[in-house]
Amino acid sequence: MAYVDIVTALAVLQFIFFGLKVGQARGRYGVKAPAVAGNEIFERHFRVQANTLEQLVALLPGLYLFSRHFDPRWAAALGVVNRVGRQLYATSYVKEPAKRGAGFGLTFLPVLALIVGGVVGALRDLLAH
Amino acid sequence: MAYVDIVTALAVLQFIFFGLKVGQARGRYGVKAPAVAGNEIFERHFRVQANTLEQLVALLPGLYLFSRHFDPRWAAALGVVNRVGRQLYATSYVKEPAKRGAGFGLTFLPVLALIVGGVVGALRDLLAH
Amino acid sequence: MAYVDIVTALAVLQFIFFGLKVGQARGRYGVKAPAVAGNEIFERHFRVQANTLEQLVALLPGLYLFSRHFDPRWAAALGVVNRVGRQLYATSYVKEPAKRGAGFGLTFLPVLALIVGGVVGALRDLLAH
Numbered sequence: 001m002a003y004v005d006i007v008t009a010l011a012v013l014q015f016i017f018f019g020l021k022v023g024q025a026r027g028r029y030g031v032k033a034p035a036v037a038g039n040e041i042f043e044r045h046f047r048v049q050a051n052t053l054e055q056l057v058a059l060l061p062g063l064y065l066f067s068r069h070f071d072p073r074w075a076a077a078l079g080v081v082n083r084v085g086r087q088l089y090a091t092s093y094v095k096e097p098a099k100r101g102a103g104f105g106l107t108f109l110p111v112l113a114l115i116v117g118g119v120v121g122a123l124r125d126l127l128a129h
Numbered sequence: 130m131a132y133v134d135i136v137t138a139l140a141v142l143q144f145i146f147f148g149l150k151v152g153q154a155r156g157r158y159g160v161k162a163p164a165v166a167g168n169e170i171f172e173r174h175f176r177v178q179a180n181t182l183e184q185l186v187a188l189l190p191g192l193y194l195f196s197r198h199f200d201p202r203w204a205a206a207l208g209v210v211n212r213v214g215r216q217l218y219a220t221s222y223v224k225e226p227a228k229r230g231a232g233f234g235l236t237f238l239p240v241l242a243l244i245v246g247g248v249v250g251a252l253r254d255l256l257a258h
Numbered sequence: 259m260a261y262v263d264i265v266t267a268l269a270v271l272q273f274i275f276f277g278l279k280v281g282q283a284r285g286r287y288g289v290k291a292p293a294v295a296g297n298e299i300f301e302r303h304f305r306v307q308a309n310t311l312e313q314l315v316a317l318l319p320g321l322y323l324f325s326r327h328f329d330p331r332w333a334a335a336l337g338v339v340n341r342v343g344r345q346l347y348a349t350s351y352v353k354e355p356a357k358r359g360a361g362f363g364l365t366f367l368p369v370l371a372l373i374v375g376g377v378v379g380a381l382r383d384l385l386a387h
Contacts, residue, residue, distance in 0.1 A: 002384040005323055009377035012316045016370070019312060033355040034301040043163040049312070054148060054178070056315050057185050058141045065134055097162040112145070119138035126131040172292040183277060183307070186314050187270045194263055226291040241274070248267035255260040 004067045007079035008060060014086060015056055018049040044097060048090045055086075055107060062114030069121025078110040085110070133196045136208035137189060143215060144185055147178040173226060177219045184215075184236060191243030198250025207239040214239070262325045265337035266318060272344060273314055276307040302355060306348045313344075313365060320372030327379025336368040343368070 022045045025031070029039035036046055059082060067075040085106025093100040151174045154160070158168035165175055188211060196204040218232025280303045283289070287297035294304055317340060325333040343364025351358040 002327075002380045002387075005327065005380040006377055006384070008319050009323055009373050009380065012319055012373050013377075016316055016373070033351075033358065034298070034305040036305070037166075037295075040163070047163040047165070053312055053315055054182055057182055057189075058145055060315075060319060061137050061141050061189060065138055069131075069134065093162075100162065115138050115141050115145070119135055119142070122131045122134040122138065126135070129131070166295075169292070176292040176294070183311055186311055186318075187274055190266050190270050190318060194267055198260075198263065222291075229291065244267050244270050244274070248264055248271075251260045251263040251267065255264070258260075 001067060001072050003076035004063050004072050004079070007076045007083070008063055010083055011056060011059060011079065011086075014083060015049070015052050018045075018052050018090060021045050022049050041094070044094045047097075048093050051089075051093075051104075052086060055082075055111060058111050058115060062111055062118055065118025065122060066114040068118070069125055070117055075114060078114055082107050082110040130196060130201050132205035133192050133201050133208070136205045136212070137192055139212055140185060140188060140208065140215075143212060144178070144181050147174075147181050147219060150174050151178050170223070173223045176226075177222050180218075180222075180233075181215060184211075184240060187240050187244060191240055191247055194247025194251060195243045197247070198254055199246055204243060207243055211236050211239040259325060259330050261334035262321050262330050262337070265334045265341070266321055268341055269314060269317060269337065269344075272341060273307070273310050276303075276310050276348060279303050280307050299352070302352045305355075306351050309347075309351075309362075310344060313340075313369060316369050316373060320369055320376055323376025323380060324372040326376070327383055328375055333372060336372055340365050340368040 022042075025039075025042045025045040026033070029042045031037075031039050031042045037043055059079070063075050063079050066078070085103055087103075089100055089103025089107055092103050151171075154168075154171045154174040155162070158171045160166075160168050160171045166172055188208070192204050192208050195207070214232055214235025216232075218229055218236055221232050222229040280300075283297075283300045283303040284291070287300045289295075289297050289300045295301055317337070321333050321337050324336070343361055345361075347358055347361025347365055350361050
């Protein structure tokens with residue numbers, strides 16, 4: 001499971017990195033807390049972090065479930081694809097929000113595979129006992 | 130623990146479903162990223178997803194803790210009640226936000242029971258060793 | 259691991275408490291769902307909860323990874339520091355958002371230590387096998 005744990009940590013570190021970019025954008029574009037709107041570029045960074053948060057809450061259980069009921073190495077590999085996709089998503093969203101689709105797809109499909117694979121594996125394990 | 134894993138996956142799948150509804154509402158009501166406001170119906174879908182995210186971060190550790198320190202089947206049952214409550218919450222919130230109370234209660238109480246039960250069980254296990 | 263489980267539950271309970279404060283502020287300052295803006299004090303409570311959510315998604319895997327690959331007691335201790343820091347963060351943010359820095363630092367550093375420590379431990383365990 002150490003592979004999965006490393007990918008889990010990388011996902012969290014990437015999310016923390018996106019959070020630091022939001023803080024930086026807050027200063028650069030003069031968006032004072034508690035506001036989270038008012039500057040388009042700040043809002044893009046903010047949405048990248050928010051969307052990554054939404055997905056992390058699906059990815060992490062997915063990594064765990066797939067790893068437990070199927071295979072830790074495949075889980076880790078899907079987690080790596082998700083990392084690359086998230087980086088593409090972040091870069092393209094900040095540049096031009098309408099072009100975030102490809103990056104999103106590359107992150108959404110691995111998450112879906114992990115969760116669906118995990119629940120199928122859990123059902124199989126339940127019926128086998 | 131396979132029961133708990135299945136309920137975990139169902140909770141995540143329901144959350145992904147709410148996310149897809151937000152994306153759909155984005156298109157239907159013309160709310161362009163990075164905006165997350167400007168159309169009341171879009172905002173309702175958006176808040177359903179956001180509130181579900183908030184609760185998922187309490188539900189998933191709750192399922193794990195209760196399952197580990199009390200009973201996996203009861204944990205799974207509380208998770209199923211939470212699923213039904215979330216569906217009711219989503220439907221009523223989108224129809225009329227002021228009427229989201231019943232659905233919220235049906236999701237909040239199981240989460241509270243899981244966490245409080247989990248911490249009581251963990252304390253008992255700590256003292257027993 | 260019971261220490262870590264107790265700190266996990268405390269982190270979630272504190273987050274639920276911040277959520278209840280948001281609900282209370284909704285009523286007190288007349289911010290009707292689905293709106294999440296329009297009153298400065300409400301927005302402060304809302305951002306405290308949102309930021310705590312962001313950090314919880316990094317803290318909980320951090321507690322698990324550090325506990326698994328290093329030491330559960332140190333993980334729990336870092337989690338306790340994070341709880342104290344979060345309370346300071348919440349209080350100072352609601353009073354004066356510009357003064358949230360100290361509380362944030364006291365919550366960010368333990369999370370970073372847990373994740374970085376966790377990934378270093380996981381790499382060591384991977385290479386040792």
